Amino acid sequence: MRVVVAVDGRIGEDLARRLREEDADVRAVVAASAPAGAALDALSTPEAAELLAELSRADVLVVEGRPAALTAELVAACDRMSVRIVPVSSRSADLRLAASLGLTAHDPGAPAEEMLAPPVSIAPVAAARGRVITVWGASGAPGRTTLAIEVASALSTPTHRVALVDADSHAPSLALATGLADEGPGFAAACRQADRGALTVAELSRISSTLGELEVLTGLNRPGRWPELSHRRVAAALDACRSWVDDTVVDTAAPLERDEEIVSDLVDGPRRNAATLAAIESADVVLAVVAADPVGVSRFVRAWPDLRAAAGATPVRVVVNKIRAGALGVDARGQVRRTLERYTGVTDVAFVPWDARGTDAAMLAARPIAHVAPRSAVPTAVRRLVAESLAPREAGEGAATRHSLRRLARSA
Structure with missing residues (x-):
């Protein structure tokens, strides 16, 4: 499974390491707001175009759940490319944001296999x-x-x-x-x-x-x-x-x-x-x-x-x-x-x-x-x-x- 991680700092590095331990192919670790910026304007910088191309080849995008990183434009772009978004955050406001976009947020410390697993039906x-x-x-x-x-x-x-x-x-x-x-x-x-x-x-x-x-x-x-x-x-x-x-x-x-x-x-x-x-x-x-x-x-x-x-x-x-x-x-x-x-x-x-x-x-x-x-x-x-x-x-x-x-x- 090909994964792009968009989480800042040591949390992002630690998350990428845990995903690799679960045999995930982590293709890139970028700034949290980078995918949202690339989705908004892929031609703004060469790096943005390169990131969008990498996203098009990925299966999962793990991204911070804050508003600057998780946007409606990013969700729409990932839907067009058939990329599943996994928001990570523990703040209640970010959880509500993810829910409003039809996504389920995970705690940054959640097991990597839980993030990679497809969502499970919970409503009969x-x-x-x-x-x-x-x-x-x-x-x-x-x-x-x-x-x-x-x-x-x-x-x-x-x-x-x-x-x-x-x-x-x-x-x-x-x-x-x-x-x-x-x-x-x-x-x-x-x-x-x-x-x-x-x-x-x-x-x-x-x-x-x-x-x-x-x-x-x-x-x-x-x-x-x-x-x-x-x-x-x-x-x-x-x-x-x-x-x-x-x-x-x-x-x-x-x-x-x-x-x-x-x-x-x-x-x-x-x-x-x-x-x-x-x-x-x-x-x-x-x-x-x-x-x-x-x-x-x-x-x-x-x-x-x-x-x-x-x-x-x-x-x-x-x-x-x-x-x-x-x-x-x-x-x-x-x-x-x-x-x-x-x-x-x-x-x-x-x-x-x-x-x-x-x-x-x-x-x-x-x-x-x-x-x-x-x-x-x-x-x-x-x-x-x-x-x-x-x-x-x-x-x-x-x-x-x-x-x-x-x-x-x-x-x-």
Whole structure:
């Protein structure tokens, strides 16, 4: 394990010695404030650029927990480089600072193996209180990612924490749509930690990115990494998210087929659609997105039985997106409503209008439509949907009990 130590004086030297005794590869021992300065301006001095390059090759940064050394810019830089930060301090103010950044501080005299060990989960999943809202849509481009972003933005308030998760194993696009880097930790990292039982609230806060008030777990930076999103890992990661935020909005892929389980000889082999199925099975509410055109409606109708089979007793709210007369003619809403009622039995449908100007402006700015064009018809319709179907509910034992009952109903 490659380690950079940023602790001043004899304490830093002693810490580096103890880490080497634990077979850690201590690559550098620098001043406590040096990494923070390099993260703020890597071009300020040649030494800063060299230190930042060394950090990019490290696994762990041990740094003093005082404000001048442990900064939000340093945490963001280390997250982009997949470097775990271990603050060291014994002052109560520094402990609070580390906690506010999603980190766990250690006493400078703590055993070296304790600092190198990954954080261990301390909160049982049964104590979780948050909801999981899964956004799904049939093949094509019905607007799953756009709706997921807008729903998360509408739910988020200063007192109601919301996370946005990209669990798409076929064509992840959340990072591209929001202008966030996808090279560092994201949902795949959360899944790996959950598989080891080491996914804590602090670790989720550390590996997530921020988009305004939203916490974001970006998706795979290469679709070929889909085996990392196994059913067990995704379900465990989403369960951990329940104790992290009040609502977790999950963007998924379209395919729901289980054919690969039939043709494969591997009983526990990877399934590419496992992430989508796990997200739907873990959900408290599923938002099923329909593209408001003949092809989109037809695809949704054909996929509806598979969605209902995967969702079980979980409520499914159908959202017709990009509604416009140009693609359907007169009374577009009435046509879609009658078609869905006839072929799927769905009578309660929400509509989101097509707004090319607002959508294009949001894509250009890599921000939610609600931030770029707050008067657009899209965020207005999404806010109405949230108020009618997704209004934040009370937290506590009743919510956890309802989720447990849904899971029992699906397994019955």
